[in-house]
Amino acid sequence: MPRNCCLHSENEAKSEGRSELIPSIKFRHCCLLRNQRCVTAYLYDRLLRIRALRWEYGSVLPAAIRFHMCAEELEWFNQYKKSLATYMRSLGGEEGLDITQDRKPPKSLYIEVRCLKDHGEFEIDDGTIILLKKNSQHFLPRWKCEQLIRQGVLEHVIS
């Protein structure tokens, strides 16, 4: 369609006898195309980042991030989530396989973590509650800690 606009403007100029405007028209057209490319690149980059958010934060995005997304982007995110969930369910037999966990090959079942900020109480699989206070260290199952490590609340201690 942009090309049609350009041709249309050119034809108008020729019919009105002002062919000296044709270079300007062509130039303006190139500028518009460039702007369009920039905007498309920006939007596409946003999309890729939104996709990465699913892998980093999980299914529920923090409110601060949702605030910066427009409705169409949220819609896209939901579609992507559904698509990923369908794919994961199709793997690994009946239950499906959660491939968003263990993105690096795990070395051990339990890891030592250090708390970087006060997070309050945290529940682990067998129902017990752990108080996460700044600078306390804990030895916990790895899969429970991954989420918090990604959020920056806990830090994996390698000694």
Added chain:
Amino acid sequence: MFVTDIRKEFYDIVVNQRVALLVSLDVDALCACKVLQALFHCDQVQYTLVPVKGWQDLGTAFLEHKEQFRYFVLINCGANVDLLETLQPEEETIFFICDTHRPVDVVNVYNDTQIKLLIKQDDDLGVPSYDDIFRDDEEEGGDQDSGNESDGSSEPSGKRRRFDEGAIERRIERQRARREWEARRREILFDYEQYEYHGTASAVVLFELAWVMSKDTKDMLWWAIIGLTDQWVHDRITHMKYVTDIAALQRHVSRHNHCNEDEDNSLSIDCMRICFEYDLRLSLYQHWSLYESICNSCYTLSTFKLWSIQGQKKLQEFLADMGLPLKQVRQKFNSMDIAIKENLRDVIEESSNKYGMKDIRIQTFGVHFGFKNKFLATDVVHAAAALLESVEKDESGTDNFIKALDCLSRSNLDQLHRGIELAKKKLMAIQQTVASCICTHLILSQGPFLYCCLMEGTPDVKLFSKPLALTLLCKYLLKSFARSTRNKRCKILPLVMAAPLDVEKGTVIVMGIPPECETSDKKNFFGRAFEKAAESTSSRTLHDNFDMSIIELKMQDRSKFLDALVTLLS
């Protein structure tokens, strides 16, 4: 109660449970914590680690975690006070206490269900026997009996009267016996609790647990060595005990060294090697210049009296006597001439004998891994203590704990080097403070003890608001003072030191150490003395530290507290 088989009664119980580790802030506790963490990682025991600075912190940490944990392991805290009374735990909570503080409170010793002491019983404990302190009250019934008899009757017949008299006599007799028993009990408890001292390092106890389970590694052995050396550096154990424990650890070191070294498969240079060293008593000398180290180590500082001009001259003579050029000696140790470094220890030992320093060398251990990394146990102790009590801005107590804990791992060498730099600053500050205190005669004899008070504006006085740094300062100061004073009586007095703690709140930290003596048994009576003096003058004190001989005091109450202390100890 004391645990007899530490593996069955402690480790096998916690291995399937989640445990809360409450760790005190000193280097031995850090090392014990590292050993225990390594064991827990091996067996995947889930735990939570919380550092505690004093009794208040311990109480807070316990309250925060008591809903979530049933098993608590306390390292270097909790043995010397009635724990159940202080913390008021539920019936099912069980405490495992690995503490060097002695005397162990009698209630902790005789409680069979909730308190398990991970303490070696051959540690010369002298706990009073059960019957001397606790008495099952059977004669309550007897008293009531006689009471009933005396007011139950409405008709005193002749027989009844005689019976009554007999009952009254027996009651009087029982009461007298009971009063005697109570007086004896008070005396026994007073004798038992009068002197504070320290037992075997917690790191060594936990290392032996690891050894019993055949899960000990060289890293754990190194941590045990550091724990023991920490006790020696901060003057908590006698020389005899230090040497005995070193011999025990030496057996472990030989065992580990023989496992791997072989003609055919010798270890790579990057592997960790621990070796026994009969090394010099100069703090941090391999990471400093020899001259600086001699100037800032307690032993040489006090022998040469380096705060005076004559002392400096003597030092120059000493160096000349050994044939060490000043230029070499002021260089970084690693850059010194190899020819000088080779026989350095023997040369120094020979010359020090002439200058009255008979034991310039001490048995210790060193570790090296890689080509550059060689550390003595004392180096690591100084570094960890400096990191633990660093007073730089924006560093809270728990931040420092984490850093000090990290510096003990071999993978955090930059943290260790940072600690060594801080330790150098600390030692220099101590040396300058000692010099100024002695030159300005700040140490006064109060009769039964010496007293020294650091003023607000003294340089680096912030460093000495922390217990470990203050301990080192007191030790250096007392040793130097004992050498420099001419008054024979003052040489054998103990020292009480006060340093400003918090200017806004107007508090000072007060600490007492036993007298300086070759054969001192390091038993400190200031804990109880401080308590009694504070009570009698109702001074506003805070006995928060796990060591009873370190307290906080309001500045205004200082003089009346001191007067009470003088009266008490005269």
